[in-house]
Amino acid sequence: MKTTQLGIELGSRHLRIAATKKKEFLKIKNMIAFDEDDKVKAIGDEAFDMYEKQPYSVRVIKPMEHGVISDYTNMRYLLGTVLDRYFKRVHKPELVIAVPVDITNVEKRAFDDLAWEAGKVKDIQLIEKPILAAIGSGIDVEAPCGNMIIDIGAGTTEISVISLGGIVESRLLPYGGDQIDEWIKDYVKKNYKLEIGMKNARRLKMAYAENETQQDISVKGRDIVSGLPKEVKIPAAIVEEKARDQIREICMQAKAVLEVVTPELATDIVNEGIYISGGACGFTKTEEWIKEELKVTVHIKPEPQDHVILGMQSYLK
Numbered sequence: 001m002k003t004t005q006l007g008i009e010l011g012s013r014h015l016r017i018a019a020t021k022k023k024e025f026l027k028i029k030n031m032i033a034f035d036e037d038d039k040v041k042a043i044g045d046e047a048f049d050m051y052e053k054q055p056y057s058v059r060v061i062k063p064m065e066h067g068v069i070s071d072y073t074n075m076r077y078l079l080g081t082v083l084d085r086y087f088k089r090v091h092k093p094e095l096v097i098a099v100p101v102d103i104t105n106v107e108k109r110a111f112d113d114l115a116w117e118a119g120k121v122k123d124i125q126l127i128e129k130p131i132l133a134a135i136g137s138g139i140d141v142e143a144p145c146g147n148m149i150i151d152i153g154a155g156t157t158e159i160s161v162i163s164l165g166g167i168v169e170s171r172l173l174p175y176g177g178d179q180i181d182e183w184i185k186d187y188v189k190k191n192y193k194l195e196i197g198m199k200n201a202r203r204l205k206m207a208y209a210e211n212e213t214q215q216d217i218s219v220k221g222r223d224i225v226s227g228l229p230k231e232v233k234i235p236a237a238i239v240e241e242k243a244r245d246q247i248r249e250i251c252m253q254a255k256a257v258l259e260v261v262t263p264e265l266a267t268d269i270v271n272e273g274i275y276i277s278g279g280a281c282g283f284t285k286t287e288e289w290i291k292e293e294l295k296v297t298v299h300i301k302p303e304p305q306d307h308v309i310l311g312m313q314s315y316l317k
Contacts, residue, residue: 012155177280
C-alpha cells in the first residue's frame, strides 16, 4: 500500500497542510488557546478570534515567530491536534515539511523533531521553502537557469537564487507583513493618542492594500488620555509610506545577494526577471516599487500568499 504524503508549511501566521492527490489544502491560523487548567480551548481560526479579547483565564499563543519555532512544546501540541482532527484517517503518513534555508542546524533540527513527536508518522522529509515558493510561482527549478525569488511572509522575508534544483544563495530577513502592523500600531498611538490592537492595525493595512485609497480610514480603539473608546480617521497614505520603506530595504538586501552570485546567474535573473511571493506582497504597487529599485522585470503570480503550499502540492508524489 502506497504511503500518503502530507506537505506542511509552518508559517508565522498560518499553518497549511496539503495531502497527496488532493486539490484543496488545509489553511488555519497558527494559534492555539489554553484555559486556566492548561487544556486546549481552541486552535486555528477559533483561537485567532479570541486573540486580544481573551480573559486572564485564557492564554492565546503564537508558536511560530520569524519563520522558526519559538514555542516548541505548543507548536508540537498544535500540529499533533491538527493532524489528529483533520487527518485522522491517514495512517502513518510521510511528512514533507517546508523550512527556511538560512537558519541554524539547531532550528532546522527542531522542525524534524517536532514532526516525529507530533504524531505517528512513517518518515520525515525537510525541503527548502524557497524551492517550493519558486515552484508555486511557476518557475522551472530544475532548469540550468538562475532565478531569484523573494518570499515576503508575515514574519520573515527570504531572498533566494535558484538554479538546477538547488539554492545558490539565500538570505533570511527577520521582518515581513507583521512588522508593518506593529509600526502602524505604534504610529497611531504616538500621533493620535489612540491605542489599537494588532487586528485593527492589520485592518488598516489591508483596507489600503485592497483599495490603494488616499482617503482617511476610520479606526477604533482606546483613547490613552481619557481611557475611553474612541474612533479617529487616519490617512491611508501612512501605510504606503511604511510599506514602501520595507520594500526599499528588501531591495537593498536583494542587491547584496546579486553581488555575490556569478555574472552568468545575474544575467539570467536580468533576462528572466524577479519572482515575488508571500502574503505581504499584497500591495498593488509592490511590483512597481521593486521594478523601480532593481530595474528588472517583476513577476507576481496569482495567490502569492499560497505559493509555498501550491508548490508543495506539485512536489508531493
